[in-house]
């Protein structure tokens with residue numbers, strides 16, 4: 595009997611120990627998950643700092659789409675070819691999209707008065723507009739951002755760069771650009787409106803081109819926008835005005851090359867795994883921005 599009690603006690607002890615170990619493992623798993631979530635929080639990366647500095651409260655992150663850009667880096671627009679140019683500034687690490695509903699005052703302070711003066715570098719940030727620069731309109735803006743693995747050089751004499759936000763502007767997939775063989779991984783496929791931030795070392799300047807795909811070719815469009823380069827961050831501000839859909843699906847792209855586009859001397863990245871994946875969706879709810887605090891020069 596005594597022997598049986600002892601054996602029962604041992605069994606209970608084993609069960610209690612097992613339960614304790616399981617609980618401890620669960621806590622470890624929860625901690626690991628929490629760590630991953632914290633690493634992924636936008637406020638922990640430059641992307642998050644940038645928008646918190648000027649525009650947003652912590653709560654507003656609920657109205658962003660935000661992704662860690664994992665998977666294949668540095669590919670060519672022909673999937674079978676290996677991209678040989680592997681620059682950190684052509685590897686997207688994080689990307690996100692939001693819609694800002696900005697007051698006239700906020701628009702004026704941000705773009706027209708201005709925290710982001712066109713063609714100037716202020717606090718290390720360069721702002722670029724299409725060549726026919728106009729005041730940014732009030733109302734909703736698409737805000738599309740990518741954080742790269744290295745700083746975008748503002749004056750690289752050796753490489754060409756294209757950072758782009760490409761949209762299906764009308765939600766009609768039948769009029770989108772389709773890739774042409776052999777460029778099965780063309781970065782712009784499945785879209786019809788292209789905001790292209792280009793660095794050309796021969797011309798020594800950054801330019802923002804906006805163009806439509808008309809079914810035959812890309813046609814320059816008189817559409818307003820701004821692109822901002824801030825270290826390893828590229829942000830597009832795109833007025834929604836005139837779009838057939840207020841929440842167009844989009845892709846962001848980064849590409850570097852030496853002028854020849856040869857696979858061994860080029861390479862880049864897109865949001866999602868590769869350019870054949872579906873476009874990204876924007877959140878339905880706009881983030882209201884009534885006032886913009888310019889803390890950039892206050893330090």
Ligand SMILES: [Ca+2]
Nearest residue numbers: 663667685686
């Ligand atoms: Ca990447």
Ligand SMILES: [Ca+2]
Nearest residue numbers: 764766770786
């Ligand atoms: Ca379309």
Ligand SMILES: [Ca+2]
Nearest residue numbers: 863864866867
């Ligand atoms: Ca990618």
